[in-house]
Amino acid sequence: MKLYYSPGACSLSPHIALCEAGLTFTTESVNLKTKQTAGGVDYKTINSKGAVPALQLDNGKILTEGPAVVQYIADQKPESGLAPRFGTFERYQLMEILNYISSEMHKGYSALFNSSNSAEIKAAAAAALSPKFDWLTRYLGAKTYLLGDTFTVADAYLFVVLNWSAMVKVDLSKWPKLAEYHARVAARPKVQEAMKAEGLIK
Numbered sequence: 001m002k003l004y005y006s007p008g009a010c011s012l013s014p015h016i017a018l019c020e021a022g023l024t025f026t027t028e029s030v031n032l033k034t035k036q037t038a039g040g041v042d043y044k045t046i047n048s049k050g051a052v053p054a055l056q057l058d059n060g061k062i063l064t065e066g067p068a069v070v071q072y073i074a075d076q077k078p079e080s081g082l083a084p085r086f087g088t089f090e091r092y093q094l095m096e097i098l099n100y101i102s103s104e105m106h107k108g109y110s111a112l113f114n115s116s117n118s119a120e121i122k123a124a125a126a127a128a129l130s131p132k133f134d135w136l137t138r139y140l141g142a143k144t145y146l147l148g149d150t151f152t153v154a155d156a157y158l159f160v161v162l163n164w165s166a167m168v169k170v171d172l173s174k175w176p177k178l179a180e181y182h183a184r185v186a187a188r189p190k191v192q193e194a195m196k197a198e199g200l201i202k
């Protein structure tokens with residue numbers, strides 16, 4: 001398998017999932033401005049949407065969309081616990097929270113990264129995230145991870161999104177449970193491994 005990624009982008013989530021699953025994989029970075037891969041290939045020939053992540057399977061097939069990609073990775077190693085077994089209620093709960101992170105959190109942060117947005121638009125986008133952090137705090141409650149005691153691919157995704165906070169001046173310390181959760185996930189050896197591989201930490 002080969003993961004197309006951009007350092008620190010949402011593609012870090014499948015990168016973490018691949019490391020946590022202990023799967024054999026390679027990576028290639030993508031310049032999101034020029035849409036060129038590190039190897040000089042037009043990335044739009046790999047993912048016509050031009051966004052990372054994209055996962056190339058060993059049979060050449062390409063899978064895109066982070067929530068689908070991370071579930072595919074988790075299902076290659078069911079014993080990892082990265083996703084509850086397909087068909088169980090818990091699996092739908094995983095999809096429920098992955099969808100929330102994707103539509104409510106990830107895309108909420110996107111407005112903060114958009115350099116063409118004015119300070120007012122960014123302030124409004126940051127304010128719109130605030131009740132989502134409140135909800136996530138309640139959802140997490142006293143649990144270690146989003147679905148309970150076991151780290152799942154939803155945690156990899158939420159970690160990556162929360163990790164953007166410092167870059168866009170969202171002060172997570174207002175939500176101490178989420179800040180603690182972020183630090184807990186950051187300390188996982190496989191999370192560190194993926195971040196080191198992307199040059200995000202030493």
Ligand SMILES: N[C@@H](CCC(=O)N[C@@H](CS)C(=O)NCC(=O)O)C(=O)O
Nearest residue numbers: 009010032050051052053065066067
């Ligand atoms: N719907 C896609 C969105 C992925 C996405 O937003 N990727 C960003 C990086 S975090 C990206 O590649 N942006 C550049 C672009 O879309 O041109 C998914 O969930 O995988």
